[in-house]
Amino acid sequence: MNPRESASTVSPGNVDELLPLAARRSFLAVLLGAGTVSVGALLAVPLVRFVLHPLLRVTTPASWSDVGKADELASAALPVKKLITVEQRDGWRKIVSEKAVYVIKDPSGQLGVLSSVCPHLGCSVTWHGEKNQFLCPCHGGLFAAGGDLLGGPPPRGMDRLESRVEDGVLKVHYEYFRQLVPHKEVIA
Numbered sequence: 115m116n117p118r119e120s121a122s123t124v125s126p127g128n129v130d131e132l133l134p135l136a137a138r139r140s141f142l143a144v145l146l147g148a149g150t151v152s153v154g155a156l157l158a159v160p161l162v163r164f165v166l167h168p169l170l171r172v173t174t175p176a177s178w179s180d181v182g183k184a185d186e187l188a189s190a191a192l193p194v195k196k197l198i199t200v201e202q203r204d205g206w207r208k209i210v211s212e213k214a215v216y217v218i219k220d221p222s223g224q225l226g227v228l229s230s231v232c233p234h235l236g237c238s239v240t241w242h243g244e245k246n247q248f249l250c251p252c253h254g255g256l257f258a259a260g261g262d263l264l265g266g267p268p269p270r271g272m273d274r275l276e277s278r279v280e281d282g283v284l285k286v287h288y289e290y291f292r293q294l295v296p297h298k299e300v301i302a
């Protein structure tokens with residue numbers, strides 16, 4: 115058919131019919147596009163959250179660390195210094211560090227664990243068996259065998275860490291505490 119003839123067959127009445135059809139098609143196209151974008155966005159949310167989750171998190175609390183066999187520690191002359199491995203996660207990064215702690219025995223015979231970090235300014239406290247005391251070499255802080263403050267500038271005694279015996283192994287939950295304050299306050 116001749117295009118001129120074809121064009122000439124579009125009467126004013128036909129134009130009225132064609133326009134609503136075109137409008138309907140474009141409306142459906144917009145609707146389809148909007149639906150696709152919405153579904154895509156909904157599916158992307160969990161993925162984005164998964165990717166960003168470690169980056170938005172602050173450093174995680176340390177996991178529980180093994181200190182040693184409970185029966186061996188219970189029969190040792192305490193306090194005894196132990197090095198523990200502490201694992202934390204900072205974003206995607208896994209931080210593994212070694213910390214010194216002291217295993218003590220309560221008057222009841224129960225094992226406990228003390229942080230070796232001085233609550234004054236964070237120096238490492240050491241056990242002096244001949245004096246039966248802990249001593250901080252930085253400013254002369256003195257602590258009893260159970261960690262109580264005996265003298266010097268520290269505002270409180272040595273910090274006791276949460277511990278438990280599991281399958282015969284003494285475990286400790288390592289934490290960091292605020293220095294220079296009289297009460298134990300966890301900061302990490």
Ligand code: FES
Nearest residue numbers: 232234235250255
């Ligand atoms: S840091 Fe221990 S007494 Fe000052």
